[in-house]
Amino acid sequence: MTNQIPEITLNDGTNIPAIGFGTYKLWGNDGAAAIASAIDHGYRLIDSAYNYENEGTVGAALKRTSVPREELRITSKLPGRYHTYDKAVKTIQESLYRADLDYYDLYLIHWPNPKQDIYMEAWQALIDAKKWGLIRSIGVCNFLPEHLERLEKETGVLPSINQVELHPFFNQAEQRKWHEEHGVVTESWSPLTRASDVFTNDTIKDIADKHSKTASQIILRWHYQHDAVAIPKSASPVRQLENISIFDFVLDDEDIEAIDELSRTDGRMKDQDPAVYEEF
Numbered sequence: 001m002t003n004q005i006p007e008i009t010l011n012d013g014t015n016i017p018a019i020g021f022g023t024y025k026l027w028g029n030d031g032a033a034a035i036a037s038a039i040d041h042g043y044r045l046i047d048s049a050y051n052y053e054n055e056g057t058v059g060a061a062l063k064r065t066s067v068p069r070e071e072l073r074i075t076s077k078l079p080g081r082y083h084t085y086d087k088a089v090k091t092i093q094e095s096l097y098r099a100d101l102d103y104y105d106l107y108l109i110h111w112p113n114p115k116q117d118i119y120m121e122a123w124q125a126l127i128d129a130k131k132w133g134l135i136r137s138i139g140v141c142n143f144l145p146e147h148l149e150r151l152e153k154e155t156g157v158l159p160s161i162n163q164v165e166l167h168p169f170f171n172q173a174e175q176r177k178w179h180e181e182h183g184v185v186t187e188s189w190s191p192l193t194r195a196s197d198v199f200t201n202d203t204i205k206d207i208a209d210k211h212s213k214t215a216s217q218i219i220l221r222w223h224y225q226h227d228a229v230a231i232p233k234s235a236s237p238v239r240q241l242e243n244i245s246i247f248d249f250v251l252d253d254e255d256i257e258a259i260d261e262l263s264r265t266d267g268r269m270k271d272q273d274p275a276v277y278e279e280f
């Protein structure tokens with residue numbers, strides 16, 4: 001068994017790697033070095049966001065690597081304060097200027113902000129920006145099934161990806177099932193719970209010992225076996241390599257079930273329920 005990263009096909013026919021790299025809090029020169037290191041270690045799917053103020057950092061990292069642009073899948077996200085159609089279009093253009101890119105592979109609506117209720121305009125802007133060639137694939141983050149159903153009902157277009165909070169303490173079983181039934185790929189944010197006590201959890205530690213792997217590798221393999229594309233962030237080249245080295249072993253059903261049982265209905269890290277929580 002090799003450690004090569006498998007690919008997943010999206011509902012628009014494009015491919016992405018089965019694991020990516022998170023960049024929240026990676027910015028400036030150190031951030032660019034960390035992102036370039038991740039690419040050099042084999043990551044090809046890079047997550048970023050307008051609100052992380054690091055699209056320029058991602059662009060700088062791309063200039064430091066010799067990996068061809070067409071092998072990379074670069075993501076950014078539209079903030080809640082720019083959901084109106086005209087602002088969304090200008091924000092996508094600004095995201096491209098910041099990263100010095102001609103196109104994003106993935107562009108996602110960052111939060112639905114249902115009280116504000118303008119995400120339909122944002123979605124139409126993403127659909128059009130895709131037609132204009134500014135974006136290859138379009139998606140969302142933190143959308144509940146009711147939000148996704150509305151996108152499809154009003155535009156006929158479902159997102160390729162929904163990036164949601166997903167980790168052993170909040171495994172999103174129902175949301176994942178909805179995605180699977182509708183051909184939407186699940187991406188997991190904070191897949192390692194931002195290095196909380198998940199790493200010292202006895203269940204995870206026992207499974208790590210059984211497979212002679214680290215806790216992080218067990219958790220990321222669990223995401224993969226649930227068809228969820230994890231995007232772990234690490235500033236450390238050593239941990240970047242550790243996190244991507246998960247394709248040479250298999251968790252058995254018993255392992256998966258034991259990790260599934262760690263999930264709690266109140267397991268969100270910061271109680272950010274997209275039905276009520278809004279971010280701008």
Ligand SMILES: NC(=O)c1ccc[n+]([C@@H]2O[C@H](COP(=O)([O-])OP(=O)(O)OC[C@H]3O[C@@H](n4cnc5c(N)ncnc54)[C@H](OP(=O)(O)O)[C@@H]3O)[C@@H](O)[C@H]2O)c1
Nearest residue numbers: 022023024141189190191192193194195216232233234235
């Ligand atoms: N769409 C959304 O609303 C949303 C929300 C949150 C995050 N995101 C995206 O998801 C990405 C990942 O989530 P996240 O950054 O919140 O958290 P995360 O990836 O779950 O955890 C990152 C933390 O874990 C540590 N870490 C990484 N690998 C490790 C290892 N092998 N052993 C020990 N510690 C390790 C990192 O420290 P070091 O850096 O020191 O290694 C960092 O403190 C973000 O970077 C961002 O791109 C999206």
